[in-house]
Amino acid sequence: MMTTAVKEVSGRPAEPPEEPTFEELAKRVDDAVAAVADLDPSARAVAEEMKHAIEAIHRAGLITIVRRLRADDATRSALFELVDDPVVHLLLSLHEIVRPDPTTHANRVLQSVRPQLQGHGGDVTLVRVEDGTAYVRLQGACNGCSMSSVTLRNLVETALVEGVPSITAVHVLANEPEPTLIPTDSLFPARRRVEEGWAKAGPVTDVPDGGIATFELRTGSGRDVSVIVVKLDQRLTAYVNECAHEALPLDNAVVDMDNGTLTCPWHGFCYDATSGECLTAPAAQLEQLPLRTDNGQIWIRVGP
Ligand code: FES
Structure with missing residues (x-):
């Protein structure tokens, strides 16, 4: 006679025990x-x-x-x-088999609350995640002192802290003014840029077209950051020198000028070279850094 693993009660199979949450x-x-x-x-x-x-x-x-x-x-x-x-x-x-990717995770969490924010005329942008703190900018109705603004801000903070294990705090940054076409040289002397988190990387000519250059930079607070700059069709883009897969360096990544891609030499993750979007695993993304050029020099904002 066959036996069943799950006990029957009154002729009906008993529910399997619930898995713990x-x-x-x-x-x-x-x-x-x-x-x-x-x-x-x-x-x-x-x-x-x-x-x-x-x-x-x-x-x-x-x-x-x-x-x-x-x-x-x-x-x-x-x-x-x-x-x-x-x-x-x-x-x-x-178990250190994959590297936690708090930025991707935080963006996904924010995506889930965005409809609610936008439904009230607000929005949020994740600027960066650093040492367990998510730095965000709030737009529209999320700013201000009204009850609804406070509620929307709380929604963002709760979603990030509860939804991303590595985030323990949320810092709301002041909104930056809209960019203008005024020459930046006249507005931001080099010394001030360093204070604001900009680091001078090197001459534009250090990056060959269709190639990559690596720069070891230092933030205003003394943290070292390895950065790659990719040049494609004369356009420069800076990324943190870490593949989104296992955070291995991208110094020897292969740039395909025809397809506009960047391929990690370690396990072949392929990225859009100008946006950092991962074409192999859609949820992954390279961390892009703001870049500007002055007098033939590359400046990258690596953080305060
Ligand atoms: S580290 Fe695995 S693909 Fe880049």
Whole structure:
């Protein structure tokens, strides 16, 4: 006689037990970590070694799964879909198999609240994510002191902090004036630009047409930033020197002038060279940086 794994109640199959939610699982981990912290040092060392040993097994298994899925055209797209799942992404990020991409994630979260903002005559732009803080600009009805402005601002802040695990704070930047055609030389002496987060990269002639140049720059606060500048049809574009796939450097990326693309040398992610949009994985994007030229020199805004 056949048996069934799920018990039947009154002739109907019983519902399978509900899977715990992500929040419940995360709380269980938090509780265990707090309990381990209270142990005496030798017991804590044993518990931590057990945790590291189990994580090492999980990591090895996950790496094998990812490699096998990535090796085959038929399964690669399924892998990218899986990586887009927040829990899977977090799991792979915790094991350092994929690099968390808070900017892409934050943009996706903002996309989900944008209809609500626009429905009230407002909007939001993500400027950057840095050290756990999302810097945004608010437009239209999101600005001001009215109740509805405050509500819309809260909506943006809550969505980012609750929706993106690596974001813990949101900073609203003052809106920049609209760009004009007044020559920038007369308005912004070089010294002031540095103060405002602009760094001088080098001569325009350092970047061959259809090629890439790498610049190691420093922000006003002393943080080093590696940047690539791509020149295509005489147009210069600057990006943070990190592939959106695994954050590996793009110094040796291949520029295809005919198709206007940039291909990462590591695993072949292909990008639109002038927008940074990833053509291999639509959710991914290179982080573009503002660039301007003065007197034959390239200036890039790398941040304060
Ligand atoms: S790091 Fe994998 S494609 Fe660029």
